[in-house]
Amino acid sequence: MSAISCQGLTKHYGSTIALDNLSLNIEERVIFGFLGPNGAGKTTTLKILTGLSRPTGGKAWVAGEEVAHNSIALRSKVGCLPEDPAFYNWMTGKEYLTFVGEVFRLPSKEIGARCQKLLELVDLTGAASRRIGGYSRGMRQRLGIAQALMNKPAVLFLDEPSSALDPMGRAEVLNTLLRLKEQATTIFLSSHILADVERVCDVVGIIDKGKLVVESGVDELRQRFARSLFEVEFEEMASPFVAMLERLPWVQKVDVAEGSNSSRFIVRARDVAAAKRELPRLIAESGLTLRQYQSVLPTLEDVFIELVGKKGD
Amino acid sequence: MAGFAVLLRKELKQQLRTYRLLIVAAVFLFFGLGTPLLLHYLPRLVPADDMFNMTIPEFTAVDAVQEYLSNFGQVGLLAAILVTMGMVARERESGTAAMILSKPVGRGAFVTAKLAALTLVFTVGIALGGLGCYAYTLIIFGNPGGSNFLVANVVAGLYLLVCLAVTLMFSSFFRSQLAAGGLALVLLIIVALTAGLPVMKDYSPGALLKWANDIAAGSGTNAWGALIVSLLVIVLTLIIGWRVFRGKEL
Numbered sequence: 001m002s003a004i005s006c007q008g009l010t011k012h013y014g015s016t017i018a019l020d021n022l023s024l025n026i027e028e029r030v031i032f033g034f035l036g037p038n039g040a041g042k043t044t045t046l047k048i049l050t051g052l053s054r055p056t057g058g059k060a061w062v063a064g065e066e067v068a069h070n071s072i073a074l075r076s077k078v079g080c081l082p083e084d085p086a087f088y089n090w091m092t093g094k095e096y097l098t099f100v101g102e103v104f105r106l107p108s109k110e111i112g113a114r115c116q117k118l119l120e121l122v123d124l125t126g127a128a129s130r131r132i133g134g135y136s137r138g139m140r141q142r143l144g145i146a147q148a149l150m151n152k153p154a155v156l157f158l159d160e161p162s163s164a165l166d167p168m169g170r171a172e173v174l175n176t177l178l179r180l181k182e183q184a185t186t187i188f189l190s191s192h193i194l195a196d197v198e199r200v201c202d203v204v205g206i207i208d209k210g211k212l213v214v215e216s217g218v219d220e221l222r223q224r225f226a227r228s229l230f231e232v233e234f235e236e237m238a239s240p241f242v243a244m245l246e247r248l249p250w251v252q253k254v255d256v257a258e259g260s261n262s263s264r265f266i267v268r269a270r271d272v273a274a275a276k277r278e279l280p281r282l283i284a285e286s287g288l289t290l291r292q293y294q295s296v297l298p299t300l301e302d303v304f305i306e307l308v309g310k311k312g313d
Numbered sequence: 314m315a316g317f318a319v320l321l322r323k324e325l326k327q328q329l330r331t332y333r334l335l336i337v338a339a340v341f342l343f344f345g346l347g348t349p350l351l352l353h354y355l356p357r358l359v360p361a362d363d364m365f366n367m368t369i370p371e372f373t374a375v376d377a378v379q380e381y382l383s384n385f386g387q388v389g390l391l392a393a394i395l396v397t398m399g400m401v402a403r404e405r406e407s408g409t410a411a412m413i414l415s416k417p418v419g420r421g422a423f424v425t426a427k428l429a430a431l432t433l434v435f436t437v438g439i440a441l442g443g444l445g446c447y448a449y450t451l452i453i454f455g456n457p458g459g460s461n462f463l464v465a466n467v468v469a470g471l472y473l474l475v476c477l478a479v480t481l482m483f484s485s486f487f488r489s490q491l492a493a494g495g496l497a498l499v500l501l502i503i504v505a506l507t508a509g510l511p512v513m514k515d516y517s518p519g520a521l522l523k524w525a526n527d528i529a530a531g532s533g534t535n536a537w538g539a540l541i542v543s544l545l546v547i548v549l550t551l552i553i554g555w556r557v558f559r560g561k562e563l
Contacts, residue, residue: 070414103418
């Protein structure tokens with residue numbers, strides 16, 4: 001069964017098309033990474049799926065509820081962390097979580113227990129009684145994650161959850177997401193940090209200019225884009241060989257690994273068929289001692305750049 | 314009205330913790346205590362002018378109460394607008410509204426809880442100001458008339474409730490609290506001016522202040538039409554504010 005499904009979602013702001021016929025199908029217990037450059041339509045999608053914004057066209061379902069503007073039933077089943085979470089600065093962290101628990105009509109005993117657990121989870125126990133107005137950006141982000149988990153949501157929407165966190169905080173958040181997935185939560189993760197997405201997401205969708213460019217499993221996607229990169233390593237220095245490769249028409253670029261003294265490099269092919277045919281022959285004819293030759297899987301960032309056509313932000 | 318009770322509790326806490334309750338109470342108390350005192354000392358502070366044969370008369374208890382109630386149309390109105398104009402607009406602008414409204418609470422409850430909290434805050438302010446005014450008037454000028462004084466304050470308070478409801482409606486329309494406050498001020502000034510027009514004076518919410526003054530003076534006039542229109546305005550502005558806010562994207 002799908003946790004999130006949308007068909008032909010469209011959103012226009014006047015003459016600007018923010019979302020263009022977006023169709024997605026995200027299974028339960030999956031961490032879905034939603035990628036795209038700034039202004040691609042990620043936040044618009046998130047707002048529509050959480051009922052905060054109305055689509056111009058199309059339909060969507062989240063956790064078995066049809067997505068409708070202001071739908072209470074939908075909002076009871078989801079948790080949401082916006083990109084820049086805003087709080088009542090006069091409240092303490094614990095008061096805010098208690099307030100959220102009351103909004104979800106949880107029993108007061110459960111609210112107390114959940115607050116304690118979530119504050120521990122996001123490492124805010126020591127600051128629980130401090131006013132939110134005095135929190136740092138990272139602390140606010142962590143409190144935002146805690147409040148999104150208060151109702152044990154079936155589907156969790158996170159917009160850039162780790163952007164304001166230090167490396168330790170990021171690692172903690174990512175581990176938490178993996179634990180939540182084990183507890184049957186479906187996570188919709190919009191992020192610019194591709195390494196994070198690559199680490200925790202099962203499936204990714206890349207959106208550009210309001211259109212879904214690709215929706216695929218992370219490994220499948222990397223395999224699909226693996227064809228143009230070849231890693232070569234020799235026992236000895238291979239500067240003349242690298243120079244020769246760089247002059248060939250089917251070679252786009254040769255990246256020598258740092259500190260490898262020209263013995264290890266990656267060939268990015270312009271013509272993959274020619275590379276597959278010619279590269280083994282040239283290696284054999286070079287007289288150099290081959291240590292390694294393999295087709296390289298690209299990182300998610302490589303795929304993103306290739307699909308979106310510019311450096312990811 | 315999902316979540317009304319929780320939101321109302323939060324709003325009341327917010328009024329207390331952000332000192333709005335204290336400020337509103339202090340404003341009303343200042344005028345409640347200060348007006349009878351001012352009227353008592355005014356004839357002594359301003360000497361009689363022999364050239365123009367002018368003397369300031371000794372004031373009575375009714376004068377003190379009427380002067381106090383006249384503050385509702387000026388300082389009370391401004392306090393109502395200043396406290397209310399950001400109630401929804403600021404929450405939309407800062408993002409706190411989106412955080413809460415992505416949870417299972419209705420937008421009707423969101424707006425109504427704010428009006429209910431504001432009503433309570435101003436009721437406390439008016440009650441404290443009224444008590445101060447009553448006590449000082451009693452001490453300085455004599456009995457201001459218990460039941461008349463109470464009813465006059467309730468009627469003048471209802472006028473302020475109209476001001477709160479109108480400003481909250483505009484706050485639901487815009488992200489800018491200045492736009493909300495500015496439009497509310499213009500509309501409420503127009504409403505106050507209509508109280509002087511021949512036909513409108515019987516129905517304008519602005520007529521409530523004159524009625525409150527008449528009640529304080531023990532006059533038999535009434536403005537039931539204005540009272541009914543005021544109640545309708547409060548309900549209508551609440552509904553319009555909620556409907557417009559319901560259509561807004563966050």
